[in-house]
Amino acid sequence: MVHLEAKGIKKSFDGRTILEGVSLELREGELVSLLGASGGGKTTLFQVLAGLCIPEEGHVLIDGEEVTGKPGKVSYMLQKDLLLPYRTVVDNVALPLLIGGMKKREARSKASQYFTLFGLEGTQKKYPSQLSGGMRQRAALLRTYLFSRPIALLDEPFSALDMLTKHAMHEWYLKVMEEIKLSTLFITHDIDEAILLSDRILLLTGAPGRITKEIIIREEKPRNKEFHISEEFLEYKREILKHLESEKIR
Amino acid sequence: MKRKSQSITNKLWSCSAVLGLLFLWQGISSLRLIEPYLLPSPERVGRALITEFPVLMEHAKITLTEAFAGLFLGVVIGFIIAIIMDHFDKVYRAFYPLIVLTQTVPTVALAPLLVLWFGYEMTPKIILIVMTTFFPVTIGLLSGFRSQDPDAVSLLRSMGAGPVSIFRYIKLPGAMKQFFSSFRISASYAVVGAVISEWLGGFGGLGVYMTRVKKAFAFDKMFAVIILISIISLLLMKGVDMLSKKCMPWEQKQ
Numbered sequence: 127m128v129h130l131e132a133k134g135i136k137k138s139f140d141g142r143t144i145l146e147g148v149s150l151e152l153r154e155g156e157l158v159s160l161l162g163a164s165g166g167g168k169t170t171l172f173q174v175l176a177g178l179c180i181p182e183e184g185h186v187l188i189d190g191e192e193v194t195g196k197p198g199k200v201s202y203m204l205q206k207d208l209l210l211p212y213r214t215v216v217d218n219v220a221l222p223l224l225i226g227g228m229k230k231r232e233a234r235s236k237a238s239q240y241f242t243l244f245g246l247e248g249t250q251k252k253y254p255s256q257l258s259g260g261m262r263q264r265a266a267l268l269r270t271y272l273f274s275r276p277i278a279l280l281d282e283p284f285s286a287l288d289m290l291t292k293h294a295m296h297e298w299y300l301k302v303m304e305e306i307k308l309s310t311l312f313i314t315h316d317i318d319e320a321i322l323l324s325d326r327i328l329l330l331t332g333a334p335g336r337i338t339k340e341i342i343i344r345e346e347k348p349r350n351k352e353f354h355i356s357e358e359f360l361e362y363k364r365e366i367l368k369h370l371e372s373e374k375i376r
Numbered sequence: 377m378k379r380k381s382q383s384i385t386n387k388l389w390s391c392s393a394v395l396g397l398l399f400l401w402q403g404i405s406s407l408r409l410i411e412p413y414l415l416p417s418p419e420r421v422g423r424a425l426i427t428e429f430p431v432l433m434e435h436a437k438i439t440l441t442e443a444f445a446g447l448f449l450g451v452v453i454g455f456i457i458a459i460i461m462d463h464f465d466k467v468y469r470a471f472y473p474l475i476v477l478t479q480t481v482p483t484v485a486l487a488p489l490l491v492l493w494f495g496y497e498m499t500p501k502i503i504l505i506v507m508t509t510f511f512p513v514t515i516g517l518l519s520g521f522r523s524q525d526p527d528a529v530s531l532l533r534s535m536g537a538g539p540v541s542i543f544r545y546i547k548l549p550g551a552m553k554q555f556f557s558s559f560r561i562s563a564s565y566a567v568v569g570a571v572i573s574e575w576l577g578g579f580g581g582l583g584v585y586m587t588r589v590k591k592a593f594a595f596d597k598m599f600a601v602i603i604l605i606s607i608i609s610l611l612l613m614k615g616v617d618m619l620s621k622k623c624m625p626w627e628q629k630q
Contacts, residue, residue, distance in 0.1 A: 198535060208528045208531050210528065210546065211626055212549040213545075221535070221545065224545075225537045225545075226535075
């Protein structure tokens with residue numbers, strides 16, 4: 127079943143067209159990556175999908191319902207963890223519940239239930255500045271999760287982390303994804319990350335940006351640890367690089 | 377541990393500097409390098425402070441009442457103005473220059489006018505203090521409100537937060553640091569403002585006391601009241617610091 131759908135999105139800023147005729151679908155339980163160069167309009171597309179800005183043309187539908195320009199329908203997470211420095215970790219992750227009108231005590235206890243699953247045990251009363259980069263990112267993911275929309279838009283959530291932390295986060299994320307059924311649309315400019323995590327990869331290229339190719343990763347989930355050094359993995363990577371190269375020449 | 381011992385050493389240095397200056401002053405007076413009626417010795421000032429203490433406290437009560445009332449109203453008004461200006465950009469553009477203009481008028485020039493309009497009671501003094509204390513608060517809060525991360529705002533919007541939630545969860549707590557540094561300045565302005573306005577007329581207060589002892593050429597009492605005023609200012613600032621630590625626990629845990 128199609129969960130989130132974008133049809134013919136066009137968006138420009140200051141007379142420059144950033145996106146044109148972008149359409150995509152996200153099915154239930156799927157993880158789809160949107161891959162493209164920095165500044166190629168990925169983040170703009172996410173803002174449109176999250177309802178934070180209104181496109182000149184096109185529609186956003188969730189379960190067939192028109193939601194163009196209506197925020198609050200999907201979970202949204204950015205590269206920056208955006209944990210508020212003046213709130214404790216538990217109060218940070220409980221923020222979506224508080225905004226949703228839940229009482230403070232109830233929101234805290236609900237948020238606390240997930241701290242172990244997200245590898246944040248014992249950090250409830252700490253402040254974000256006392257956490258490591260990986261922990262902060264997991265806290266931001268938990269906050270996103272607690273917004274409990276069945277669709278999550280993640281905008282380069284791991285790109286600010288060092289390589290080893292990033293690797294650990296990938297493994298952890300794949301594990302958690304199984305436990306909490308989410309449909310995820312994932313922005314990245316890291317090809318390896320996209321192949322490792324996705325069911326499908328959409329390549330957003332050109333100016334104005336369009337989706338010019340779809341690549342389906344057939345490897346079963348949960349993925350083997352060896353997958354990212356296998357021949358199939360390299361084959362996917364080659365295909366993506368070839369396409370990006372040919373788009374650049376055009 | 378290291379930081380603690382360092383701060384103790386720092387205090388040791390500043391304490392010995394103060395003590396040294398006191399000895400120097402006492403020496404100058406004892407050796408009669410300056411006539412004692414012009415520069416009373418610290419010992420005489422201390423004695424004046426003790427003998428005059430009950431009288432000084434009576435006057436301090438009046439001054440502090442004015443300072444607190446003015447500071448409270450000034451902070452409240454400063455808060456309201458900042459919120460309105462932050463919310464309505466047109467109001468900001470229309471009134472911001474005017475507010476800056478109010479600060480170019482010297483307090484001392486305004487005080488006699490306020491006395492003429494409102495008499496010798498507390499009203500003109502409180503008005504004067506409000507006029508000097510609201511300004512730092514408004515400016516501090518405004519810059520605090522405006523310096524928030526737009527990405528954090530859009531994140532909250534994506535969670536369905538309206539302007540009230542954004543104010544409550546991002547703008548207000550995010551501006552607390554600027555608010556308290558302004559509040560600290562306002563607190564010291566409040567005491568000084570109260571004293572200055574009392575110079576120009578009134579029935580009681582440390583400023584009135586000051587003009588009286590000046591006319592009597594009682595320099596020791598003059599020094600005593602100056603010391604008392606600076607002690608009061610220091611205590612007020614200390615109070616603000618304690619309040620800010622209480623209100624911003626996150627600042628302690630870096």
